[in-house]
Amino acid sequence: MSDSYAYAGQILRADLSAGKTWADPFTPEDQRKYIGGACLGAKILWEEVPPEVDWDHPDNRLVLATGPLAGLPVWGTGGLTVVTRGALTGGATNTNANGFFGANLKHCGYDAIVLQGRSEGWVYVHIQDDRVELKDATHLLGKDTWETQQALEKEIGLSGHQLSVYSIGPAGENLVRFAAIQGDYGHVASKNGCGAVMGSKKVKAVAIERGGKALTVAHLKALYAAADEIAHSLQTDPSTKGLYLYGTLGGVRNQIAGGSLPIRNYTTNVWPEGVDTKKWEGRSLREGFDHRGHQCNSCGMYHCHMQVIASGAHKGEIVDEPEYEGWASAGWVTGATEPQEVSWMNTQIDRACVDVNEWGWLCGWVMECQQKGYISDQDLGFRLEWGDIEGSNRLLQMISRREGMGDLLAEGVKRASEKLGGEAADCAVYTMKGDSPRGHDHRARWEEMLDTCTGGGGTLDTAPPVFPTEMGMPARVEPQDTEAVPKMVGTMRGRRHFEDSLGICAFTSRTRLDILCRSVEAATGWDIRREEAMTLGRRSATLMRAFNLRCGIGPELERPSKRYGSTPVDGPVKGVSIMDHWEKMLDIWYETVGYDRATGRPTVDTLTELGLVELIEPLWGEGAAAKV
Numbered sequence: 001m002s003d004s005y006a007y008a009g010q011i012l013r014a015d016l017s018a019g020k021t022w023a024d025p026f027t028p029e030d031q032r033k034y035i036g037g038a039c040l041g042a043k044i045l046w047e048e049v050p051p052e053v054d055w056d057h058p059d060n061r062l063v064l065a066t067g068p069l070a071g072l073p074v075w076g077t078g079g080l081t082v083v084t085r086g087a088l089t090g091g092a093t094n095t096n097a098n099g100f101f102g103a104n105l106k107h108c109g110y111d112a113i114v115l116q117g118r119s120e121g122w123v124y125v126h127i128q129d130d131r132v133e134l135k136d137a138t139h140l141l142g143k144d145t146w147e148t149q150q151a152l153e154k155e156i157g158l159s160g161h162q163l164s165v166y167s168i169g170p171a172g173e174n175l176v177r178f179a180a181i182q183g184d185y186g187h188v189a190s191k192n193g194c195g196a197v198m199g200s201k202k203v204k205a206v207a208i209e210r211g212g213k214a215l216t217v218a219h220l221k222a223l224y225a226a227a228d229e230i231a232h233s234l235q236t237d238p239s240t241k242g243l244y245l246y247g248t249l250g251g252v253r254n255q256i257a258g259g260s261l262p263i264r265n266y267t268t269n270v271w272p273e274g275v276d277t278k279k280w281e282g283r284s285l286r287e288g289f290d291h292r293g294h295q296c297n298s299c300g301m302y303h304c305h306m307q308v309i310a311s312g313a314h315k316g317e318i319v320d321e322p323e324y325e326g327w328a329s330a331g332w333v334t335g336a337t338e339p340q341e342v343s344w345m346n347t348q349i350d351r352a353c354v355d356v357n358e359w360g361w362l363c364g365w366v367m368e369c370q371q372k373g374y375i376s377d378q379d380l381g382f383r384l385e386w387g388d389i390e391g392s393n394r395l396l397q398m399i400s401r402r403e404g405m406g407d408l409l410a411e412g413v414k415r416a417s418e419k420l421g422g423e424a425a426d427c428a429v430y431t432m433k434g435d436s437p438r439g440h441d442h443r444a445r446w447e448e449m450l451d452t453c454t455g456g457g458g459t460l461d462t463a464p465p466v467f468p469t470e471m472g473m474p475a476r477v478e479p480q481d482t483e484a485v486p487k488m489v490g491t492m493r494g495r496r497h498f499e500d501s502l503g504i505c506a507f508t509s510r511t512r513l514d515i516l517c518r519s520v521e522a523a524t525g526w527d528i529r530r531e532e533a534m535t536l537g538r539r540s541a542t543l544m545r546a547f548n549l550r551c552g553i554g555p556e557l558e559r560p561s562k563r564y565g566s567t568p569v570d571g572p573v574k575g576v577s578i579m580d581h582w583e584k585m586l587d588i589w590y591e592t593v594g595y596d597r598a599t600g601r602p603t604v605d606t607l608t609e610l611g612l613v614e615l616i617e618p619l620w621g622e623g624a625a626a627k628v
Contacts, residue, residue, distance in 0.1 A: 004028045005218040006068040006523040007036075012110040012132060014125060016201055017058060017117030021132045026111050032526065033611065035536050036067030036111055037501035038094045038457070041083025042543035044114060045092060046615075051550050055087045055193065056175065056200040058118040064166075064206065065112035066102030068523050070503025071215050071297070074227040075234070078103040078297030079503040080166065080189060086458050087177040087193025088358070088412050089434045091553045092544040094457030094497070095191035098304075098505045099184030100164040101208060103297040106503075108211030115201055124152070124167075124205040129212055137204035144169045144351035145182040152207050161297065167205035168195045169353030171400035175199050176410040178358035178436075179400075182350050185294065186304060186320030190355040192435055192458025193412075218525030226519035231300060233511045239467075240510055242282065247303025247507070250282035251324030252332070258479065259444035259572035262328055264335045264386060265364030266429055266441060266563055269571025275337045280327075288339055291321065301507060312340050313390070319347035328439035329360025334367060335386030348393050352400040358436040361413045361429045362399075363392055374424035380405050412436075414561070429564045432557040435459065437564065444573045447477075447485045449565070450585055453558045454489075456544035462492045467512050470530065471495075480573070482581040483588060490592025494537030501540060538593075539610045542602050545595070546615050555600035558586065 010023040026040075034040045041063040053059045063083040070077050080101040086093035105113070108127050115125075122137040140148050148167040153159040166183030172195035179195030182188045217223050234244045242250050255261035259269045271277060278284055289307035296304060305321040322330065322343055330349055331342035349356050367386050369375040377383045381404050384391045398406030409416050413436055417428035430436050435458045442449035448460060455461035469475055471491050477484035499509040502520065509516060513530050521528050548554075559565070559582070567577040578585075590597040594606035601619045608616075616625040 004031060005216055005525050006072065007031055008106050008109045008111050008213070008215070010110050012113045012127070014113065014115050014132070014134065015117045016115060016119040016123070016134070016203065019119070019134055021134070023110070031068070031524075034539075035498075035501045037065050037079070037081035037503060038083060038497050039501040039536055039540035039543070040112055041065050041081060041094070042092065042540045042547070045083055045085065046543050046547050049085055049547070051552070053085070055085045055090060055197055058201070059116065060085050060197060060200075062115040062194070062197050062201060063112060064101075064115070066105055067111075067501050067503030068520060070102035071106035072217065072223065072523055073298050074223070074504065074508070074519055075231055075301065076296055076299045076505030076508030077503055078164075079505055080183070081500050082181060082189040082194045084194055084197045085551070086191070087175070087179075087196040088414075088436075089192055089458055089548075089553060091192075091433065091548040091551050092457050093192035093194050094500060094544060095189045095194055095459060096500055096506060097166070097181070097183060097187040097189040098296040099187040100161045100210070100297050101166055101183055102503045104164045104208040104210050106215060107213050108208060109213045113206065115198075115203060118200065119202040122202045122204050124207060125203065126156070127206070127208045129209070140167075140204045141173060142170060145353050146185060146351050148205055149183070149185065152205060156207060156209070158209060162210045163207060165205055165207045167353075168198050169351060169400065171352050171354045171410075172196060172199035173204070174400065174402045174410070176354060176400060176402070177412045177415070178355045178362075180353050180355050182353045184296075185306070186347075186350060187296070188350055188353075188356070190357070195353055217523045219522045222522035223519060226515060226522050229515050230508065230511050230519065233515065234301070234508065243301070243303075243507060243510065245302050246282040246286055247301070247321070248324035249285045249303075249327075252280045252327050253277070253282070255328075255440060257572070259568060260440045260442070262333050262360075262439060262441040265333060265361070265368045265427065266443070266566065267368065269441060269444070269568050269573070272335070272337060279339055285327070285339055289321070289343070294320070296505060299505070299508060303507070307343055309340055309344055312338075314344045317344065319343050320350065322346040325439035326356050329356045333360035333364040333439070334392055335364075336389055336392070337387065341389040345389050345392055348396060352396050354396070354400065355436070357439050358412060359396070360439065361436050362409060362416070363395060365413060365417065365428050366395065366409070368427050369420075369424050372423070372427075374420065374422070374427070426562050428561055430561045431564065432559045432561065433553055441568075442564070443566065443568050443576075443578060444479060444571075446480055446578050446585070447489050449560060449578060450486055450589060451489050453560055454586075454589060456541060456548050461496065461541055462489050463496050463506075465492045466495065466510050468492060470513050471534075480576055480578075482585055486585040486588035487592055490589045493541055493593055494534045496537065497540035498533045498537030501536065535610060539612060542606065542610055542612060543615075545600070545602060546619060549600055549619065555586075555597070
């Protein structure tokens with residue numbers, strides 16, 4: 001039992017090679033310095049995974065962590081953060097999902113799980129309060145994530161919020177480099193091949209029963225007040241009310257106006273002729289399906305619904321309602337524009353269990369290459385045209401089982417395109433580190449391209465700014481402002497890492513930072529203000545930066561691929577090029593975050609300010625710390 005409020009006070013360790021599990025203390029001192037989630041995972045990664053331990057090495061760590069708010073009566077507090085050395089970049093991974101995992105874990109008495117080693121045979125981890133077992137998973141092999149959850153629900157005799165199951169599908173079993181970890185029907189920790197890491201350890205699933213251990217908080221009335229304030233702000237603030245009502249369903253229509261909807265692998269920014277645009281309004285997407293609620297722990301948001309396909313070849317099938325990135329990557333990137341088909345395809349991606357964004361860029365790239373003759377029908381085994389949903393699913397199954405050309409494509413966009421080379425390589429969308437952008441056309445959203453290319457966790461580090469005026473920044477900046485954009489991205493860096501350390505959903509944390517701090521204060525009894533919150537977040541981001549540098553991922557890779565950084569040929573930002581300003585923007589970003597421009601290292605002053613003096617000598621050489 002924890003000696004401090006809000007925390008369980010233990011980290012569950014599983015040595016898969018030895019078949020042993022045990023609990024290590026998560027001390028009050030480490031709770032305050034590393035808080036949980038992303039920051040705790042970054043600490044473990046830095047301390048326990050040396051550079052010679054690659055993503056598929058048994059000594060790599062797979063950290064499944066939550067934070068102080070998980071399991072408490074604040075909206076969206078079932079959060080799971082996965083931290084590991086990932087399969088796409090070979091560097092740090094920070095990726096999140098929600099549902100019930102974090103809450104169930106806390107109520108079993110743990111703040112995080114650390115998987116290390118490699119099991120001799122396939123296993124799943126079953127957690128029931130203090131009882132932790134590594135059980136045979138041979139009977140689960142080949143099952144997709146929904147089938148796995150259903151099998152374990154039957155085997156254990158629990159379902160719904162009483163049992164959270166996070167598993168890998170066939171893609172993770174076959175070490176597809178962009179395999180994900182999916183749980184609770186539609187919640188996905190997806191970035192940087194974390195599912196491939198889980199597969200390399202021969203862990204098919206983690207199943208956590210809702211434990212019976214109580215959590216204590218420092219100031220219960222204050223926690224309820226902060227929780228109510230978060231809920232009220234989400235329901236009433238103009239910037240979040242749409243998110244509260246419809247999740248991200250309005251994203252497709254919102255993105256097209258600014259030229260940031262990714263259409264057909266970045267070949268155009270214009271709606272295809274004949275598309276019924278009214279179908280893509282948020283209300284139409286919700287009301288176009290028979291739907292039902294499927295909320296996460298302690299949440300009142302109206303998203304994460306389940307849908308019933310109303311028409312077409314898959315009429316009557318139950319699927320999970322896509323978020324914006326599912327609509328974009330399973331649909332628009334590949335030229336599919338019928339919502340019923342796209343929603344169905346999004347769920348197939350979750351069930352096979354790969355990252356929906358990397359999938360979109362890969363499938364769209366294959367389609368374009370076939371159209372232009374860079375990949376023949378004989379190479380692929382069939383013809384795949386823009387908008388072909390059944391063909392897309394056929395390709396997905398090939399990749400998830402590494403069949404035929406699917407074996408090459410399972411390596412991800414960067415590696416597959418470099419292998420083909422020539423003009424085919426020029427069509428591919430990725431960063432030079434090897435990860436892929438989120439589901440937007442970042443040629444019209446420069447802050448996200450810069451953030452993606454400089455990020456240290458296999459995805460965005462900062463993400464779209466939330467209430468930037470709290471940080472002394474303007475409420476919004478022009479998307480192509482070469483000075484304001486990098487200043488904004490650098491200044492806001494740390495906020496998302498703080499949120500990812502709390503055990504809360506990124507949607508319900510979309511409130512003012514001061515309110516989040518009050519909820520943490522009430523839960524833990526700490527006196528925490530905005531400045532400390534940002535320090536905690538920057539500490540997490542800086543640990544991941546240091547880890548990547550040690551793995552050989554430096555500033556020379558902080559660039560987009562040729563297509564990713566190309567100039568739009570049509571649409572609202574036609575002819576506007578980010579690459580003409582790239583080096584200047586990097587200069588401003590580096591100065592803002594306090595990193596050395598030449599080497600990419602956090603400066604000695606930055607490390608000292610963040611309480612990371614132990615990193616000074618590993619990064620700057622022997623004796624550097626003595627000069628502080």
